[in-house]
Amino acid sequence: MMSLQVESSLSAARWRPSPSLSQPTLKLERDERWSDFMEVLGLLRYEGQVTHLDNTRMFRRRRLKAGQSALCAGQAFDGLYVVRLGAMKTSMVELDGGEHVIAFPMKGDLLGSDGICQGKYMSEVVALTDCDLIKIPAESLFARERSGNDLELVACWAISREIVREQSTYAMTCLTKTDVRVAHFLTIQARRFAAMGYSASQFILPMTRRDIGNYLNVTLESVSRAFSALGRAGIIGVNRREITIHSHEALLNFGT
């Protein structure tokens, strides 16, 4: 499997020492893993058909510990990333220096799509838990010799999905009442956990109340109160970040 990498167009575009030949002095080098096109498609849950499948092309992975930064605003665009494992936080820095949380990318989500149009990333992405990313290098996407596979197509598809996701979360903020927003937020989270293959009724939120509040445009105290209120109503169980959803139905219809 490693030998495939040597022949791949990726290593042709930017040479780096072959993992199998590298010295064991650098632990990072030895820990490097690779993913193929099929795994990327699976992670993204790409439904479309693939006409030109070049599965000899391998993509480098990148490990992050909780708290580490994955992408920085202003940094030169060097590719898109697919989350293979873990939870992250995407945020933008306002003119006045304040932070605004935009999304909480998790397994199967795309990072860096805001970096294409200006050649630099426009948002900050930090790991909330230990993470594992797959890098799709810019050269693979936009090199002149991008012949013979559908990477670009899939990228367009995935970026479009990002647009939809963002529109939906933005639309969520039109829900006036804090409780309703938080309830909706939990519904979304539950669905995402389900889509990732985890339980939709019990999960650990990877983010703080402050981050949730920032994301929903309310204060962290309001979020806390909303959690407590939903708990008192018997709809969910709350123990710090551990959430148990007793009734998805009631959660969805809360406030209507």
Place this chain on the structure above:
Amino acid sequence: MMSLQVESSLSAARWRPSPSLSQPTLKLERDERWSDFMEVLGLLRYEGQVTHLDNTRMFRRRRLKAGQSALCAGQAFDGLYVVRLGAMKTSMVELDGGEHVIAFPMKGDLLGSDGICQGKYMSEVVALTDCDLIKIPAESLFARERSGNDLELVACWAISREIVREQSTYAMTCLTKTDVRVAHFLTIQARRFAAMGYSASQFILPMTRRDIGNYLNVTLESVSRAFSALGRAGIIGVNRREITIHSHEALLNFGT
């Protein structure tokens, strides 16, 4: 120019009656115009290089009167649109039936990028003024025979820009005070008018107070009050939808 259309790959992909042969009974048919790749790039303000320029390909235009619908949620994806003229409103319909305004596309903006990932448009787009759109058909973007030009690349670039724009407007909603949001909104509008070649200090807003309020997550009354307050402060002049900005500086720094 009309003759080009007959040979174009577009008309090969989906046949329709030639404008020059159509009966004069249908005025719409006679009014059809076409735009080339270069005009699309210019409208989008695409800065990147184009390596495979196929300028024989022509794109059909679409005219809309104020109030007409350009795209509907659920409608099958049939391509992307570039605004050539006019102002529009993009919105999503909530679970509870409420509308949420997402953007106000104007000249040079892209429509329909949320339709790629599920094969159907996810938002409503209506014309606020008379509009002129350029259609980039789905076949041109994703057909197997998408050989020899950079349309896909430019699409990716433009969609990425949509992401950035949306992130920015979403981030704007973190500004707590209504007045500050409205001030920021006006700054953005002024810059957009400037980018389109119009005056940044005097312009007519194409949207209602209700739409602005929905967009900024405040009520229309609050928007009206904010306008009045900014007017009393001498920063802007307000006469219904006609806005005069007396100090861009003060507008930007308002509330800090």
Place this chain on the structure above:
DNA sequence: CGAACAGTTGAGACATGTCAATTAAAGTGG
């Protein structure tokens, strides 16, 4: 001309922000 719509302004209710105190958990360093 009347009807419908867009916009402005006011008064009161109420939800949320702000400030503060408390507790629990997690990380830090001797």
Place this chain on the structure above:
DNA sequence: CCACTTTAATTGACATGTCTCAACTGTTCG
């Protein structure tokens, strides 16, 4: 391993900004 500090979370009391409801005006359109 145990203080010690820091951070996250919860809850209360109060202030306030925004929503709601309402009246009124000007504009557009049939």
